[in-house]
Amino acid sequence: MPDLPPHIGIDRPGSFSRSVFHERHPVLIANLLADHPYPPHIAEALEALLAESLAGTVPPRTPGGPEIHTWHLEIAAHAGRPWDSLPFLWAEAYFYRRLLRAVEFHHYESPWCGVDPFAPQKRAQLDGPELRTDLDAYASLEGAAPDDRRRALLLAALWGNQADLGFRTNNPDADTANGDLVADDSDALWALADAPGDAPVIVVADNAGREITADLALVDHLLETGTGPVELHLKPHPYFVSDATGRDVVDTLDALDRDPHQAVRDLAGRLRDAIRLGWLRLRSHGAYVHPTDYRTLPSDLAEEFAAAKLVILKGDLNYRRLVGDRQWDPTTPFAQAAGYFPGPVAALRTAKSDLAVGVDPARLAKLDADAPDWRLTGTRAFIQVKA
Structure with a gap:
């Protein structure tokens, strides 16, 4: 196997990855302190984490909570390193794990145990005008031609990734009204999803709020069209700002139940029935x-992916984890970067980080010339498939 490109780091001044720590995270911490009446010791722990991540080193302590064996090994490999020498993906994940420790999310003797620090932001999006527009659009699909409806639901799930609350933390007014596809392997995606057989289609969710709502509509379509059972894979606990958990799915279904459109309430009813009957399986993994x-990948999850008809990975974080958060030449074929994956995989992702693969060279030259920051604005998207 050829050598992989270097990891994207957070050490280069002016880089997007560095700005996440120096511009996004300070706003994120301020938002948490505004959203919750945290006592002084939790507020101090959050401020200390922020200061450490900007100018400190990784301490040897293993953060508490589940998956402790994995974190013990990871900390052993990185303890003592300055934060700005860490790979971007690792440093971000570690920051959020430490954030959960600071707010005592896994501390069973704390009244803050299990309190999602990002819940107020998630609830605001479920109650917001943008979701109202999304649900109006969903209801308007009644009576649409089957191919048009299918295309609309897929694109809604794709562009729902623009609603990423982490991205919007320091880009609250980002113009995501317009966008275009850099790569579109949707025909290949449907060929795999529609293939005969009882193997499940696995949808690995990214964000709560508007995105998981669109994902659930797509899942409903997969079930209606007889592709077989569907598994919706969720985070076992809060992770990045708006990552979807089982609690978020329940909250979303409750919101759909209250919608004025009968079509939306019917959607919620079908999804609840599918869960009860085992056709829609909610799943998580450490x-x-x-x-x-x-x-x-742990062997059990790799075996699940290998046995699936198709794995659909949603969002920017899953994309980074799939191809590797590395300094890829953007023209590297997607099938090459994701070739190790144990089964057929499709990525649905709006670009909100430096990473890109599978871009046609001529298209890349035009994108770089017309909008040099095109990888960061959430207005370009990818539907890419490795069969």
């Missing part, structure tokens, strides 16, 4: 909150 990419 690997989804590991600080590593999918080349190090």
